[in-house]
Each structure stands twice: as C-alpha cells, then as structure tokens.
Amino acid sequence: MNRHLISAADLSRADALLILDTADELAQVADRPIRKLPTLRGRTVVNLFYEDSTRTRISFEAAAKRLSADVINFSAKGSSVAKGESLKDTALTLEAMGADAVVIRHPASGAPHRLARWVRGSVVNAGDGTHEHPTQALLDAFTMRRRLGRLDGLRVTIVGDVLHSRVARSNMLLLHTLGAEVTLVAPPTLLPVAVGGWPCSVGYDLSAALPKSDVVMMLRVQQERMSAAYFPSVREYSRRYGLDADRVALLPEHAIVMHPGPMNRGVEIAAEVADSARSTIVEQVANGVSVRMAVLYLLLGGSEAQQ
Amino acid sequence: MHAIHPASGDRGSGDRVSASSGSPSARTVLEPAEIRRALTRIAHEILERTGGAGDVVLLGIPTRGVPLAHRLADRLAQVEGRAVPSGSLDITMYRDDLRLRPARALGHTEVPPSGIDGMIVVLVDDVLYSGRTVRAALDALGDIGRPRSVQLAVLVDRGHRELPIRPDYVGKNLPTSPAEVVRVLLAEVDGQDAVTLEENLGGGAGKRAGA
Numbered sequence: 001m002n003r004h005l006i007s008a009a010d011l012s013r014a015d016a017l018l019i020l021d022t023a024d025e026l027a028q029v030a031d032r033p034i035r036k037l038p039t040l041r042g043r044t045v046v047n048l049f050y051e052d053s054t055r056t057r058i059s060f061e062a063a064a065k066r067l068s069a070d071v072i073n074f075s076a077k078g079s080s081v082a083k084g085e086s087l088k089d090t091a092l093t094l095e096a097m098g099a100d101a102v103v104i105r106h107p108a109s110g111a112p113h114r115l116a117r118w119v120r121g122s123v124v125n126a127g128d129g130t131h132e133h134p135t136q137a138l139l140d141a142f143t144m145r146r147r148l149g150r151l152d153g154l155r156v157t158i159v160g161d162v163l164h165s166r167v168a169r170s171n172m173l174l175l176h177t178l179g180a181e182v183t184l185v186a187p188p189t190l191l192p193v194a195v196g197g198w199p200c201s202v203g204y205d206l207s208a209a210l211p212k213s214d215v216v217m218m219l220r221v222q223q224e225r226m227s228a229a230y231f232p233s234v235r236e237y238s239r240r241y242g243l244d245a246d247r248v249a250l251l252p253e254h255a256i257v258m259h260p261g262p263m264n265r266g267v268e269i270a271a272e273v274a275d276s277a278r279s280t281i282v283e284q285v286a287n288g289v290s291v292r293m294a295v296l297y298l299l300l301g302g303s304e305a306q307q
Numbered sequence: 308m309h310a311i312h313p314a315s316g317d318r319g320s321g322d323r324v325s326a327s328s329g330s331p332s333a334r335t336v337l338e339p340a341e342i343r344r345a346l347t348r349i350a351h352e353i354l355e356r357t358g359g360a361g362d363v364v365l366l367g368i369p370t371r372g373v374p375l376a377h378r379l380a381d382r383l384a385q386v387e388g389r390a391v392p393s394g395s396l397d398i399t400m401y402r403d404d405l406r407l408r409p410a411r412a413l414g415h416t417e418v419p420p421s422g423i424d425g426m427i428v429v430l431v432d433d434v435l436y437s438g439r440t441v442r443a444a445l446d447a448l449g450d451i452g453r454p455r456s457v458q459l460a461v462l463v464d465r466g467h468r469e470l471p472i473r474p475d476y477v478g479k480n481l482p483t484s485p486a487e488v489v490r491v492l493l494a495e496v497d498g499q500d501a502v503t504l505e506e507n508l509g510g511g512a513g514k515r516a517g518a
Contacts (some may be wrong), residue, residue: 018412025397026411034450265317297400302410
C-alpha cells in the first residue's frame, strides 16, 4: 500500500482486497462487549474538514477511536481558516502537533494531493471537490461483497449526478480494479465530458438498465455544486432518473439498492425504496466504520518505512 | 479469505521461514505419528485437569494453532462423547511489535457461540517461544469476555521465554538455540504433518520476530 490514500486509482487489486479482508475481520469488533482495539494507541489522527459532513467525519472518528488513536477534530468553521489561514499553514500547524494521519475533506479537487507534500503523516482523502472519495468506494465495494458474495463480474449501475459526484468517480475506478462491470446512467448534462475514456459503459435510460443490474447505486443530486440548470425541473429528473417502486420491480430478485447518503427522498430515490429490505443504506454506514478502521490500520499500524 | 497470511506465517514459531521446506539442514524432530500421540496425550491431560472438559473452550491462535485446536476438540469429543467448542483468536492487533514491520494481514477470529464468559479457555498454539504471542492473546481474550481461567496448550515448547509465561500442556519440549528455526507443518495448512528443526541460514540469529 501507498503511504497515502488519495485516489481509488492508487489501489492495486491486491491492496483493495487486503483492505476489504481486513475490514471483514474488524467488522466483528462492533459485536463485542468491548468495541476497542489497542492497535493505534499513542497515534494521532486529525480530521480536517473544510466542508460539511456528518456521516464521513463521524465514521472516521469512530474508526480511529475504536483503534485507540487520539482524534483531533478540526472544522473550517470556527477555526483560523475563517480568518484566512491557508491550507499550507494549517498543514504546518498539524505537522507541529505531530499528526500521524490527516483525514481531509475539502471543496477543492486536489487539496489532499497538495497536503500530502506538506505533512509527514499519512493523508486520507475523505472527499475532495468533485474529484474522489476513495473510502466511500471501499465501503460500497465491501457492502456489495457482503451482500452478494463477490465483486468479480458484478454488474453495477450508477445513476444520477455523475458530473459532481466524487463517489461515482471513486467507485467506477475501484470497481473496475476489482473486476465489476460499471454502467453509468445519467442525463447527458450530468455526465463529465471525458466519460468516454472511463472504463465503464454509459446509458441514458434507467428502466432499460435495471433488469441487467446486480447493484443499483443512486447518487444525490448535488444542487449546492450546480451553478447552471442541468435539468428542466426536479420533477422531470425524478420521473426519468428517480428510483421508485415500479422501477425496483424491474431489478433481478437478488439485486440491491445503494445510496451514499445524504438522500433527497422523493428526488433520486423514493422513500419506500430507501426503507425497503433491498436497500443497504444503513448497512453502508455501519460498514463505513469497519472499512475506515482497515484503512487506518493498514496505513498507520505498521512501521513507518513501508515497502 | 484467510488462506494465506504471508506476514503472519512466523507467528507461532519465531523465525519460521516461508513454508518452502526441504532445506538440506532441516532435521525432523516429530513424525506424523508422534504429533498424533502428543495431541492425544494433551487431550487426556485436559480432561484430567478440567474434570471432563465440561466448561472448556479451545481457542487456536492463527495460523497453525487453529487446526491444532480443532484436532484437540475432535479428540475430546471422541473420549467424552460430546462436542467441545473450538474456535480461533487472532492476536495481530494486540502484538507489541506491530511498528517494527509493515502492517500485516489479519487472521480470522471466531469465538464459539457459547462465548467465553465463565468458561475454561485453553489457548492452543503450535510453538511457544518468547511468550509474546500468548501475552497478546491474553489481552485479546480480555476484550471479548471474562473466562473463569485460561490455560495454554502448545505442540512444541522451544524455550527462550521473554515473559513470565508457562504452558499447561506441552506436546514436546525441544531444547533449541535462538539461531535455529522450528517449523511446524500441519496437513490442514501445509499438506503434511511434521515438526522440523534447522539452522537459520537466511536472517540474523538475533531477529526474534514472532512467538
């Protein structure tokens, strides 16, 4: 493994499987009376969040604490960032405090990459702009493998706002590495220009794609990142690309429904679908802690000089 | 998924090299029949010491402690006529030498559904060396429950303890020098049963990794 986890593309197939296998073992810790391992005692993990997040920040915090690491939470609001401190100066401050790992979420794509050159510890990308969110992809792959027993040859359909989705990008890269077949379904306006070069196929008709899917992953419509009108109205988007009970009926018997959260119920996913037995949305949150424990353990648990 | 743990192969027996046996200097110290007899004797000792193994749970330490625990459980069941729970206890996250090497893959932990609270836990490992693995196992046990007592069964005790730890059941006491490598091969993992002893030609003799 690399010293940092910035992109899902940094992971070889062996690395990715090692993380998933490790997470499988660590998932047991959640069922024990003492949900803690002593492994990262005395190590410091800084959560550096320049963007709002509940799930990811709490998940990383829980993961680090279950491994006995000390956790320092830092959010841009109410810190010196509000006074205009640059990312580099913040990084140097963290460095001086002896952070062994920095988990960073930042609205600018590429911020974790820059940060990795300034700090000695490991950098874990917890979402940068519209670029990547590798631990989300890992927990999604972990959830698929747990539910369906395999990843190789699995048909995964990712639906919705691909253009703004770091989740879609990381998933597409990781799932390709792990041998799954990814299909993106979205309005043409919400697909990146370069999508032709991605290792996946593209479609525009959700109902046609569903019968050939083992997994359907709905993406949130990221209105906060939209500066232009990408579709005529929310109702029209929902009618063409939303997952409702009628569309779920088109899925094969075993297929599962995923969503990285937070959901816009009634927009990309109907409430009854989100709460159905096929939906893995709550499971994904629980699995997130196990996967992030695995990542932190594999990055920090060994010697500094890794091969 | 827990078939291969390259980084943890050394766990039980200190400087055990990869399982590519057949080195000319290797000397077999236990034949398959001797391993069989040693395990049968340990099973009987467990029955005697625990009054029929009524509350016994056998927990093997991966990799090779696990098949040994299952073999002991089979023997106990044969003699007493009822099943004795057995499982595995991975101790990687509790090791005291994690920072000396790159992060290693985890073994599998599987505690029998009966749990360990109030039970007599017999830890099972292949080789007892420095005692550090057992120290880690005691910590790991403490996090999953509170056994009535904990005992230790090993196939080979090669000496050179670094901690105040002693085994309750020993298959064979094997006097060794730290420069030697004890290798336990088990059919479930290696395709054959044997215990061999050889000079460590590769790494430095002072490298006390596992055990």
